[in-house]
Amino acid sequence: MKLLMVVAPKRYREEEFETPAKMFEEAGIEYDVASTKAGECEGMMGGIIEAGLAIKDAKEGDYDGLVITGGLGASDFLWSDDNLKTLTEEFGKSGKVVAAICLAPVILARAGLLKGRQATVFESPASLKLIEEGGANYLKIPVVLDMNIITANHPTASKEFAEAIIEKLGC
Template sequence: MKVLFVIAPLRYREEEFEVTARMLSDAEIEYDVASTKTGVCIGMMGGEQEAGLEISKAVEKDYDALILIGGLGARDFLWADDDLCRLTKEFGDAGKVIAAICHAPVIVARAGVLKGRQATVFESRASLKLLEDGGANYVNIPVVSDMNIITANHPVAAKQFAEAILEKLGC
């Protein structure tokens, strides 16, 4: 089994990535990391993570799940990324697991995958409006699982978020 993480090139939330990646690795799930560019991505706390793949070159059929990491960088670099929107829609159309935490559920809403679904997000006026515009039913709880979609609202929910992903992947 293999999943694709997507992080922003700057200001991604390290703990959202690190906790989830560690728990998936412990379950022997492989992963790739993609961003808007390859190379070192810098987190909000100064941490670093290598992105080996550009989002524009990622292919849905190569992965069992898509995991979108939040942070301010998700808002600044990923919300309006057309390649990521397309990729997220492809995962949704294929019925594969899509997981998004913090600011990242907006990407799923923008891709049209949250229409009629329950979801949560890091609360801001913009994120709540964009979730609503995407047809999602906002729920103010840490983690929401609705069929193949998992959303989480905050970095402190990272462990629960990862547990929900493992459950959806049957691990």
């Protein structure tokens, strides 16, 4: 079992990456980290992780699911990334697990995956507008599972988010 975890190159939210990553490792799930470019990524609290590949080089067929981390960097760098939009569409079409936390569910909306689906997102005027424009039925709860789509709304939901992904993968 292998996941692709996507983070923004700057201002990703550390616990939204670190908590799921640790829980995935404990469950025996491997993962690769991708960002807009390969190399060092800096979190909102000063944390550093290494993205082993650029989003444009990631292939849906190499993974069992996609997990997108939030934070302010998600809106700054990932919302408008066309490579991530295309990759997210590919994961959605494959029926694989697609998960996004905090501000990242906007990417799923932009990729057309939330049409007619229930979802949550970190509440901001822009994020609420964009997921609703994407056709989502917004729920004001920490974690929402709708078939293969998992969304979470806040860093405090990181553990529950990771548990939902692990359960959906059957691990």
